[in-house]
Amino acid sequence: MVALTLKRKLEILSDAAKYDASCASSGTVKRDSVGGKGVGSTDGGMGICHAYAPDGRCISLLKILLTNFCVYDCAYCVNRVSSNTPRARFSVAEVVDLTLGFYKRNYIEGLFLSSGIIRSGDYTMEEMVAVAKSLRIDHDFRGYIHLKVIPEASPALVNEAALYADRISINVELPRDTSLADLAPEKDAVGIKKAMGRVRLGIDQANEKPIKTKPPKFAPAGQSTQMIVGADAATDGEILAKSAGLYGAYGMRRVYYSAYSPIPDTTSRLPPVRPPLMREHRLYQADWLMRFYGFAHDEITVQGVDLDLDIDPKLAWALRNRGDFPVDLNTAERETMLRTPGLGVRSVERMIDLRRYKQLTLEDVKRLTRRLDKLKPFIITADWRPGALTDKADLRARLTPPQQLSLF
Amino acid sequence: MRVVRLASEIDFVGWREAARSLRGQGVAPDTIIWTVDGEGDLFADPEPLAPPSPGGFTVSREFLELAEAVILHRSAERFSLLYRMLWRLAAEPNLLRIATDPDVVRANDFARQVSRAAHKMKAFVRFRTVGADPEAYAAWFEPAHRVTESVAPFFAKRFANMIWSILTPDVCIHWNGAQLAVTPGADPADAPGEDALEDYWRTYYASIFNPARLKVDAMTKEMPKRYWRNLPEARLIPDLIAAAEGRTTLMVAQAPSQPNRVVRQMARTARDATFDALSPQSLEAVSAGVDACRRCPLYKEATQGVPGGGPAPARLMLVGEQPGDQEDLAGRPFVGPAGQMLDKALAEAGVPRSETYVTNAVKHFKHALRGKRRIHQTPNPSEVTACRWWLDAERRLIRPRVVVTLGATAALSVFGKATPIGESRGIALQLPDQAQGVVTYHPSYLLRVPDAASKAKAYMLFVQDLRFAWELAS
Known part of the structure; x- marks a missing residue:
């Protein structure tokens, strides 16, 4: 076999990693390199996106696979064993050097390392842990590390991964367990859940108040997961129910949704399609409503029902629940205001601030929000009442953003 | 008209002293011309400031923090805007709560833009190695607002064990491994030439991009074009965009491949x-x-x-x-x-x-x-x-x-x-x-x-x- 250059390996192994949506470098502890030997800092809150690709996605981390050789045959994955994609494998030292080289030039916040399964789950996980360990111990690297966990790997290895990594993630892959059996025959839905459960226990343990000795570090930025959308027949209702379960059971920081994207080498088991990007966007909006706006998943949409692609899920909810509107912005509770379409967390907080000093008018609302016309049917201010507008039959049509026309 | 001359474009301490004195004397906002040292020739020499009156007055910590940020904005009206707000605070102590007040809106906008410029500086500075020392780096950067010195501690903590300089048209900052130093603004020609690793970075940038998900607006919103000329990866963008549709069509149209050997x-x-x-x-x-x-x-x-x-x-x-x-x-x-x-x-x-x-x-x-x-x-x-x-x-x-x-x-x-x-x-x-x-x-x-x-x-x-x-x- 011809030896690949490092650049060619980087090309193959970053190309292979791009289907993982997450590139977050947020939510970990605060630390820096003062007093150490190496480089790196994290600010504890939000991460930094060092570049954006033309797909609009943030590039925060060096997101690569250790190898794209894989013994699994997951239909949706370009790296499945039956794919004819070019293969490569980094050595531990190569990944360490690239990470440090990129970091010192301020290209990245750190490393997101994933891998195809070679030999066994444990062997693969050991190699990944070796990278993180070398960065942390040999090079005193204090930047961000995200490790993908192989669910089959032994709990001891996962614990070691969590000791060096800020975040660890295990992909649930598909919304339905039955689709996982069909499309990823080697993966085991129960095994994935068990691994997530162990991670949660580890995180909880590390966050307990120390009685005598401080418990060892365990992934301070928590765990996340990813679901592929559009590769199986699961509806948005099922997907959101699954997410709600994941947030609840395993304390996920994030569930990422990744529109099934055509890959350069497809299998007849899963034909290529254009990625359902709008559907993915609506799922993110719905997910946001669950996490920050106090919505339950079955308020947004129920089992068997997809989200409305034309309007955002909060507006769709409001249109179904017009009895709850209009909301008087001068008197309503915060929770009620958050459920009003067109109002975000920040504008609600400013309004609550402001109304202690004056009666809110439509002009005030206009200054604090982006689209007043979308808001007007749902609110009452000192100088505005929507009257019959809230109940108009064509309200949905009025509020649906115009479709972009394509050149014919 | 009163002319006030500050030591520099980001002289918060000078502005604060002058403002304290002027408000103490009851000098109305619309009678002051704020200038910065070096551009004063157009104006009469400033009158010496009266010492602040005893007793004085207080403002909230929140206003000081806002003012510290707003000073870094490139807008010429920032000093007078802040003084006007300070003036109004006497009669309207809750002014900052009135998020819809035009002055508050403007100051909040400025502060947000400055914060964003600082964030983008943390993101978009690209170091290059200098000379033979593998641990010595320098970067040329053009910040949207005058945030360089406020961002310097971030880089000092992140790269505490490297030697580095960040050169900008406004000011340059240098870290020798122990201390930060500030020197006057520089010229792009003073910055080092291309770094060998930039080619690898471009390889990564091109490979991590998914052509099936082209969203150019989302990219330019977060990575505005004004930064592109100092980003080594940005030169790839036009070609990546141009080829994306073709690559996607090809992937969707392709027949499923035979499993490998x-x-x-x-x-x-x-x-x-x-x-x-x-x-x-x-x-x-x-x-x-x-x-x-x-x-x-x-x-x-x-x-x-x-x-x-x-x-x-x-x-x-x-x-x-x-x-x-x-x-x-x-x-x-x-x-x-x-x-x-x-x-x-x-x-x-x-x-x-x-x-x-x-x-x-x-x-x-x-x-x-x-x-x-x-x-x-x-x-x-x-x-x-x-x-x-x-x-x-x-x-x-x-x-x-x-x-x-x-x-x-x-x-x-x-x-x-x-x-x-x-x-x-x-x-x-x-x-x-x-x-x-x-x-x-x-x-x-x-x-x-x-x-x-x-x-x-x-x-x-x-x-x-x-x-x-x-x-x-x-």
């Missing part, structure tokens, strides 16, 4: 395992199984699978290569020209055909079309291996004492390795199942030998080998 091998192994469990128990089962066999792709172009023929059990088994054109059509082995040659030689060697089982190493006819003719092609080792299972089944059922391999393909199948005929013929070779193996030519070889003398000699050897085998078997 490794997987086909694995699939074959799995399938063969199933066959093994259902091993045929009769020649009829072999015959039916051969016809239905999909272990290799040869069935696709062949008419039928051709099993062996003859009595069971039999003392002697003859193994040829594969069915030819005639055999493929007839469904019986050795019925074509080679079969006639074999019959003749068997008769001459004194071998009764009724005691002989005749079969092939490969049961389907491998050929290529030339016009309307089907031209024989030699089966490859994987096809021979796939079909060996059928031959083994036949051997189990026939239980021959001697197996004669006719030609190289048969020898490969029976002995499991390439066995040169010239060297191996004329001797009995032990086979694992207690049978003996005899190697000889394929009858079709005898048909192909060009000159008559060689042909006669080969035929003689062939008959000799068959007689040898029959003697071994008797």
